[in-house]
Amino acid sequence: MSTEILSPAQPQQDPLAQITLPPRVFVASLASIALVVGLVLGLLPVRVSTLDTTTTVKVSCGNTLGGVETPQLAASLGRPERPILAEYVAMCDRGIDARALPAWTLFFGGMIGWIWLGAVRRRKSGVE
DSSP, X not given: OOOXXXXXXXXXXXXXXXXXXXXXXXXXXXXXXXXXXXXXXXXXXXXXXXXXXXXXXXXXXXXXXXXOOHHHHHHHHTSOOHHHHHHHHHHHHHHHHHHHHHHHHHHHHHHHHHHHHHHSOOXXXXXX
16 A cells, blocks of 8 residues: 555646637627628618519619619619609618618627727736
8 A cells, every 4th residue: 555645636727718719809709790791781782683574683772871772773674664663662672671670780789899898898817
């Protein structure tokens, strides 16, 4: 029977700690992604399909900032009659409205996230 004194076990470092993001970096990445995706969705033009069933053609309506660009829409449709143009303007308006809510929610959510990151102080590490 041997009486050997063992040194206290060294605490093993968690392997997940090496690849896990700190909470502040995670929030910053989410805010950045939301800001960029919201801005892209807000600025890209909305496109709707034409009513012609023989060909698949899409026309550009405008983006969420400017709304429906009626002269550009009429030119891309080949100067249709007023009732047809009015139907296309209504379709474009519905398409822009459907994109506006997620686009601006993501954009302003990302902006609020970055403002929060700048305003909230970091926790001090260590014992004071």
